[in-house]
Amino acid sequence: MFEERRRRRAVRRVRAGDGRPLRRFRWWQLPGRALFELALTEDHGRTVRYDVDVRHWQNQSSGNVKAQLYRDGRLHAESKIPAVFPVPGGGTIEVAMSGFGIKRCHHVAADGAERQLTPHPASAEGRRARLDRDHPALSRWIGLCSLSALLVGVGLLVLQIAEPVSEIPPVAARVGSFESPVRLPLWLNIALGAATAMASVERALRLRYHWLLDGAAN
Numbered sequence: 001m002f003e004e005r006r007r008r009r010a011v012r013r014v015r016a017g018d019g020r021p022l023r024r025f026r027w028w029q030l031p032g033r034a035l036f037e038l039a040l041t042e043d044h045g046r047t048v049r050y051d052v053d054v055r056h057w058q059n060q061s062s063g064n065v066k067a068q069l070y071r072d073g074r075l076h077a078e079s080k081i082p083a084v085f086p087v088p089g090g091g092t093i094e095v096a097m098s099g100f101g102i103k104r105c106h107h108v109a110a111d112g113a114e115r116q117l118t119p120h121p122a123s124a125e126g127r128r129a130r131l132d133r134d135h136p137a138l139s140r141w142i143g144l145c146s147l148s149a150l151l152v153g154v155g156l157l158v159l160q161i162a163e164p165v166s167e168i169p170p171v172a173a174r175v176g177s178f179e180s181p182v183r184l185p186l187w188l189n190i191a192l193g194a195a196t197a198m199a200s201v202e203r204a205l206r207l208r209y210h211w212l213l214d215g216a217a218n
Contacts, residue, residue: 007092010084017068017075022051025122032057034125036105036117042088048072050087052095052105052117067095093117098214100197101125101204116207128205143206146199150213153196156182 025035034054041047051070067083069076077085082096082104090110096103102125105117119125132139159180166177184192200214208214 006082007084010079010082010094011086011092013083014077014079014085017070017077020075022053022070022073022075025120027122030124030127033123034102034105035120035123036102036125037120038093038107038117040087040089040107048088050076050093050117051120052093054081054095054097054102056101065097069093098200098204098209100200100214102207103204103209103214105207125205125207128202132206142202143208146202147213149192149195149199150203153192153199154213156184156192 025033032055034052034056036052038050038052039047040050049072051073053068053070054065056065065081066078067081067085068078069083069085079085083094085093085095087093087107092108093106094108095105106114107117108114119129121127121130131142159182163180203209203214
């Protein structure tokens with residue numbers, strides 16, 4: 001029920017586009033632009049191309065990041081993120097971001113079936129997908145390193161939170177105080193923080209997101 005209300009609010013945020021053409025992806029936009037595409041066969045049998053364009057450099061904290069939906073190369077609609085764009089056939093295209101990049105860009109059919117949109121080959125997400133396709137073993141190794149970095153980061157975060165919480169008098173009286181067995185020097189804390197941030201960026205390039213692992217790194 002809550003999810004359905006959230007979707008309805010997102011649909012109400014959608015505004016009609018002005019028909020401007022989709023701009024070509026340039027190499028210098030790699031750090032700041034995500035572009036995904038979808039070929040969708042509509043009810044009358046015609047195949048229509050949809051593109052979702054998101055500019056990362058907009059200030060996420062202000063809530064002004066927008067997703068733009070292009071239909072056959074022309075701006076069809078736009079919305080603040082998280083965005084839910086209705087498309088013919090009763091489905092939607094859903095777009096959401098984390099603090100490190102796109103975490104969701106999927107077509108959801110009327111029957112609930114989902115498929116991820118295809119990243120543009122020139123985008124950072126498209127290059128990561130090509131690495132996975134051309135070098136699957138290396139891709140799996142990189143993904144495992146990212147997951148390991150986040151697991152270590154979450155574990156250390158739990159230890160750091162547990163110690164001050166255990167010093168609260170009612171908690172200490174019930175369960176006793178807790179002293180973290182891990183004491184890291186400042187330089188190592190900084191290095192681990194950088195590693196977890198890089199791991200979350202790498203996972204965002206694959207549209208992987210977990211509320212605990214990636215959310216804790218925000």
